[in-house]
Amino acid sequence: MRLCPAALLLLLAVSPSAAFLWEKKPDPAHERLMAAAISRLDDGDCAGAVDSINSLLALGPSREIKERAYYCLGKCHEALGSPDRAINTYRLAAALYQENTLFPKALAELYLANGFYDKAAEIYRPLVGKDPARRRAPCTDCGESRPDPSSYQLNLGLARSYAGMGALASAAAGYAAARASGGGDPAFMAEYARCLESMRDFTGALALLNEARAAAPSDTALTRLMARVSARTGAYSRAAGLAEEACGPVCRDGGLLFEKGMYLLMAGDRAGALAALDAAAPLLPAEDQSLALVRGLALRGLGRAAEAAAELETVSAGDSSFLAGLARAAGEKK
């Protein structure tokens, strides 16, 4: 994995070097070693970069170089797929350089990515501050305030951590704060809406998706999500219509056609459902059990008992206990 050197430059910029005037000045040789490590990292030679940094650290470089070296080392471990080592590096550095927020941020991101949501939230909380939505960067040109992108990332990280813990109300508050800090692109809005959907705030999710679709009308992912949330409110025909809209005139998305088939089945249009499912079949993996179950239910509803039984038997023998259980129940229910 190639790493963005901009992050390292950023670290250089935020490093409060003035605070370390009493420290020894950076040795040019150490600077060269550091530059070599970054260069190796940029070339994708992470193992080589780790060796360079370890050699550099053994020479006892200045505090400033050491700070950059730790960050670089953490990134190398991440790139090498050693999150344990990256975490240990960031934890050490966060304790040594408490004024530098890049270390706790990197640590929180890593915890989040590895499913340690509670630990991630613990770090994000103080970083976000008490009133995250109001944390905005000054805009010197306009005399007002504008969203602070770093605040957006922190609020989003906190929201995701809460969501992972199942603390959905706190997650929703985090998403709201992230939105106030500049979040608003379709992917963010979809994620926020899915959080509301998870806590069964379907009205809130639909309102958010309506707003997002107005801003990005060609984004089919939003339309698709809206179909799903509509179906969860029982508006199956509307969901089918939205799925159709997301499909467009020539649909090559088997998953979307499958969803449309399910909505139509729930709306009572079994023939329509079967048509959509038949169109989905060649686009999905052979013997897809969800498809077979829904198809079996549609066939059963249409009175095509033998075909339905064949579909449902395939699912009954499949490896998903949930789908198999439903198929068996459907097979027993004539």
Add this chain to the structure above:
Amino acid sequence: MRLLHRAAVLPLLFLPALAAAASTAGREAFVRDILWEKLVAMPAGERPVVGVALSGGGARGFAHTGVLEALLYAGFPVDRVSGTSMGSVIGGFYASGMTIEGIWDFGRRTSELKLARDFGGFGLLKLMLAEQLISPRYITQVIEDNLGGREFSGLKTPFACVAMDFRTGERIVFDEGPLSIAVRASVNLPGIFAPVEYRHRYLVDGGVVDFIPIGAARAIGAEWVLASVTENSVDEMPSNVLLSLLQVIDIRGSILAASQEKEADFVIKPRAGGIKVADFERCAEAGELGRAAAWESMDRARSAYMLRSAGALLEGI
């Protein structure tokens, strides 16, 4: 530290919408979500009646609050509730109509409510020197303040709680009459708190005989029971007689739990075992652990209940 990759829940929430049904697992989750809404829109009776049985566990039992919150978010029907010991307090609060936020608030205020004081101070001195059992003033106060004057028959959700007759060892299930004294009896640790005298019986904590009140939930009509179980996993030597007694009661409860949980249709086990019975300042932490455990297992719980309800669920499709 070997880092386990636990990112099992997050993708469910953060899958981009386009990818939601792009995988086999995604399509299965989609089917579950859509059918789930049909099921939970049915009134109890048309679908199997759901009971939630809340175990004992002292402060650790506050984990049930998080479990109830996760059930609420999932739209899980909670048609009946039963509780033992701390489970009866949380269950009583819930059944009486207290909001989940209200129950959380109770958990966050346990220090202020001085619950831990019932296990120490002058009462403990009396217990040790004069062999006089403690009258738990603060727990009683909390129960009276929140449940006093209520009857089982007037509860928002049908509820039952379990106590034990101290003389005979009988398991006593309360599901009618005044609520607060029944809950108070259910949370009455034997050998520490004086037995509650009620209906010609001397009653103590039901956790000794029925740590997970699954039978009590079924007795009030539950056909499918989800149990929230907070077992002990404290691994340390108690520092005094009182703590030793608490630990023995707790261990006994955990042994009972191991055999009782097989009777449940689904079990959620919050990883709150490190919180001791009287660690009331850690109630909120227990609640969070309960929520996390329930959130992690919610899809499996929904699937299990849907399979039990499959006949009704597929009706008309």
